Amino acid sequence: MSSRTRSLTLTGALVVLVGVAVLASITIGSRPVAVGDVFAVLTGNGGDLADRGVVEARIARTAVGLLVGAGLAVAGAAMQGLTRNPLADPGLLGVNAGASLAVVVAISVFGVGTLTGYVWWAMAGAGLAAVLVHALAGLARGGVTPLRLTLAGAAVSAGLASWSSGLLVSSQQSLDSFRFWQVGTIGGRGLDLVITVLPFFAFGLVVVLLAVRQLNALALGDDLARGLGENLLFARSAVAVGVAVLCGAATALAGPVGFLGLVVPHVARFVVGPDHRRIIPVCLLIGPALLLVADVVGRVVARPTEVQAGIMTAAVGVPVFVVLVRRGRMATL
Amino acid sequence: MSAPVATSVDRARRHPTGRMPLGRDPVEAAADVALVTRAHRRPLRRVRLVVGMLFVVTVAVVLARVLLGEYTVTLVDFVRILRGETLETAPGASFIVMEAKLPRALIGALAGGAFGAAGAMFQTTLRNPLASPDIIGISLGASAAAVVALTFFDAQGFVVPLAALAGAMAVSVVMYLVARGTSLAGQRMVLVGIGVAALLASVIQLVMTRTSIQDAQAALVWLTGSLNRATWPLIGLLALGIVVLVPALALNARRMRLAELGDELSTTLGSPASGARLGLLIAVALSAFATAATGPISFVAFLAGPISRRLTGGRPSLWAAALVGAVIVVAADYLGDYLIPDVNLPVGVVTGALGAPLMLAVVIAAGRHGKA
Numbered sequence: 001m002s003s004r005t006r007s008l009t010l011t012g013a014l015v016v017l018v019g020v021a022v023l024a025s026i027t028i029g030s031r032p033v034a035v036g037d038v039f040a041v042l043t044g045n046g047g048d049l050a051d052r053g054v055v056e057a058r059i060a061r062t063a064v065g066l067l068v069g070a071g072l073a074v075a076g077a078a079m080q081g082l083t084r085n086p087l088a089d090p091g092l093l094g095v096n097a098g099a100s101l102a103v104v105v106a107i108s109v110f111g112v113g114t115l116t117g118y119v120w121w122a123m124a125g126a127g128l129a130a131v132l133v134h135a136l137a138g139l140a141r142g143g144v145t146p147l148r149l150t151l152a153g154a155a156v157s158a159g160l161a162s163w164s165s166g167l168l169v170s171s172q173q174s175l176d177s178f179r180f181w182q183v184g185t186i187g188g189r190g191l192d193l194v195i196t197v198l199p200f201f202a203f204g205l206v207v208v209l210l211a212v213r214q215l216n217a218l219a220l221g222d223d224l225a226r227g228l229g230e231n232l233l234f235a236r237s238a239v240a241v242g243v244a245v246l247c248g249a250a251t252a253l254a255g256p257v258g259f260l261g262l263v264v265p266h267v268a269r270f271v272v273g274p275d276h277r278r279i280i281p282v283c284l285l286i287g288p289a290l291l292l293v294a295d296v297v298g299r300v301v302a303r304p305t306e307v308q309a310g311i312m313t314a315a316v317g318v319p320v321f322v323v324l325v326r327r328g329r330m331a332t333l
Numbered sequence: 334m335s336a337p338v339a340t341s342v343d344r345a346r347r348h349p350t351g352r353m354p355l356g357r358d359p360v361e362a363a364a365d366v367a368l369v370t371r372a373h374r375r376p377l378r379r380v381r382l383v384v385g386m387l388f389v390v391t392v393a394v395v396l397a398r399v400l401l402g403e404y405t406v407t408l409v410d411f412v413r414i415l416r417g418e419t420l421e422t423a424p425g426a427s428f429i430v431m432e433a434k435l436p437r438a439l440i441g442a443l444a445g446g447a448f449g450a451a452g453a454m455f456q457t458t459l460r461n462p463l464a465s466p467d468i469i470g471i472s473l474g475a476s477a478a479a480v481v482a483l484t485f486f487d488a489q490g491f492v493v494p495l496a497a498l499a500g501a502m503a504v505s506v507v508m509y510l511v512a513r514g515t516s517l518a519g520q521r522m523v524l525v526g527i528g529v530a531a532l533l534a535s536v537i538q539l540v541m542t543r544t545s546i547q548d549a550q551a552a553l554v555w556l557t558g559s560l561n562r563a564t565w566p567l568i569g570l571l572a573l574g575i576v577v578l579v580p581a582l583a584l585n586a587r588r589m590r591l592a593e594l595g596d597e598l599s600t601t602l603g604s605p606a607s608g609a610r611l612g613l614l615i616a617v618a619l620s621a622f623a624t625a626a627t628g629p630i631s632f633v634a635f636l637a638g639p640i641s642r643r644l645t646g647g648r649p650s651l652w653a654a655a656l657v658g659a660v661i662v663v664a665a666d667y668l669g670d671y672l673i674p675d676v677n678l679p680v681g682v683v684t685g686a687l688g689a690p691l692m693l694a695v696v697i698a699a700g701r702h703g704k705a
Contacts, residue, residue: 086524087527136693151639151692152693154635154692155688155689155690155692155693156689156693158631158632158635158685158688158689158692159685159686159688159689159690160689161631161685162557162631162632162681162682162683162684162685162686162688162689163682163685163686165553165556165557165679165681165682165685166678166682166686168553169550169553169554169557169678169679169682170676172546172547172550175546175549175550175553176546176549179541179542179549180542182538183538183541183542258531258534259531259534259535262527262531263527263528263531266524307539308538308542310535310538311535311538311539312535313535314531314532314534314535315532315535317528317531318528318529318531318532321524321528322511322525322528322529325511325524325525325528326511326525
């Protein structure tokens with residue numbers, strides 16, 4: 001097979017995979033609904049059906065899964081490219097820890113208790129943390145380098161997480177609300193919330209997609225990238241903004257889903273090699289597929305209760321990942 | 334520093350072309366050897382000096398933890414208590430020192446040392462400042478086992494650390510089996526570790542969302558890392574692990590420094606990459622014992638390596654990292670007890686909350702050493 005047909009086949013297969021995942025997510029649930037009814041609601045003829053609410057909730061949930069899965073996977077790939085560190089996850093800029101601390105503060109200090117309320121707190125926390133990490137990494141002589149960004153991000157994350165634990169250890173009531181948010185779940189969010197957050201995802205995705213060439217240049221190391229005529233500061237800042245917005249929006253919408261952003265880029269790299277022009281689109285497809293499949297499995301595995309997507313993502317994804325790591329060729333960063 | 338006899342470097346400096354001149358004068362050659370030897374020994378001397386000073390600081394911090402605080406004990410009384418005498422003036426002092434203050438300080442020092450050494454081993458061998466035993470799921474293995482034991486089996490006392498130890502060991506065995514016989518073993522091990530860590534994290538989350546809020550709170554305290562559970566049998570268990578593992582780790586220290594040069598160079602120098610894996614496994618086991626005893630204390634493994642490197646002038650030293658780790662944990666526990674009146678913060682909260690700015694300061698100041 002030529003490389004062109006190969007990549008076409010791969011893209012086709014992944015698109016089909018996402019399609020199947022979407023279908024499964026709409027038709028399968030902890031509460032059984034007839035497939036005919038589902039399509040009746042989808043085509044707008046389900047006005048009087050008893051299960052209409054269930055189906056609508058599933059549609060919203062599927063939309064959340066698509067956005068969060070794509071956002072985190074793309075952000076993860078960009079983050080690993082930016083820091084040139086295979087251990088980097090999209091939360092490395094402090095985004096997840098910042099969002100979590102903001103939600104903890106919102107719950108324990110301001111008594112916020114609604115998902116919509118959490119979204120804005122989480123967004124604000126994520127943004128502040130990302131800015132803080134960047135500012136701190138830039139304080140050093142010589143400006144922002146990948147290593148400094150990585151260390152500053154890890155340090156800020158760990159510090160913020162400790163403040164969260166400190167608040168939670170001393171307040172049982174806050175922990176009771178927070179423990180369900182911090183698992184990461186895509187259920188229970190309405191379409192209106194999805195539409196509120198949608199512009200952030202769109203912005204982040206566009207920024208990262210426009211920066212794939214710069215990511216490839218950055219992967220060669222600073223000197224070569226500069227030799228290729230890249231403005232390093234601009235390229236890094238653009239990617240960092242994109243990652244922070246994507247990860248912040250995803251965390252605000254679904255809570256911290258850790259595993260996805262770290263691992264999907266590795267899977268993509270195993271499949272298509274080190275070129276970010278291929279990695280990012282592949283992530284854009286694998287991320288949502290993994291999150292939706294995990295969510296569907298989570299709905300049926302412990303009926304009548306559900307296991308949250310954040311938990312199931314690891315349960316579904318890890319075996320695949322381990323097999324890939326053992327068998328696949330290593331595409332190092 | 335000026336050498337007593339001119340070396341070939343000096344002659345090159347004086348030479349009009351600035352190039353190293355050909356031909357060797359025996360006196361000059363001897364001076365060259367002396368120059369190189371001195372250059373080689375200077376950092377070693379500094380490492381020894383730093384380790385010695387850190388040891389003194391560690392002892393001082395442990396003593397401060399035992400003697401000071403809300404209940405103060407004089408050094409003389411402390412020695413008498415250690416010798417088994419009962420103080421006529423304060424009969425309860427013996428109990429407070431021997432059952433609360435001393436175990437707490439000792440377990441903090443031991444666990445901190447283990448975390449510090451394990452972290453330094455990981456960062457240097459894998460040449461990655463993010464690498465620590467936490468990342469490949471060792472502390473998560475311990476945490477998952479402990480949380481399950483705490484909530485589902487209502488385990489208490491010595492059972493929890495044993496369960497945690499078993500969990501961490503199970504994770505390291507899985508790691509070893511996965512990484513065995515593959516090339517680029519270190520990298521693969523880390524990647525598999527990330528996967529296993531994610532799986533274990535989701536086990537913990539599952540438990541945290543399914544259990545009662547009281548159990549969840551107890552689990553959270555364990556997960557944050559605290560020295561509250563310090564007892565003599567626990568200290569014995571941790572000390573046993575350290576006595577067995579630290580010498581083994583020290584034997585691997587040379588390999589660690591070679592591994593830092595990269596796979597090709599270290600293989601050329603007689604230390605193939607597969608050997609580095611052994612050092613990592615020992616570090617994993619060490620970290621497992623420490624985590625079992627105290628829970629995962631955030632940041633110590635991560636912080637001790639870079640700080641000790643700053644002190645030693647860039648040369649990695651396991652002993653220095655271990656002592657830095659011990660100082661951090663004992664001091665942080667002291668602060669957690671008395672920083673905010675009436676609130677007893679777990680040590681893990683303090684190491685994270687105060688360690689982060691410290692780490693940032695290290696990063697920002699690290700212009701010259703590059704490695705941060």
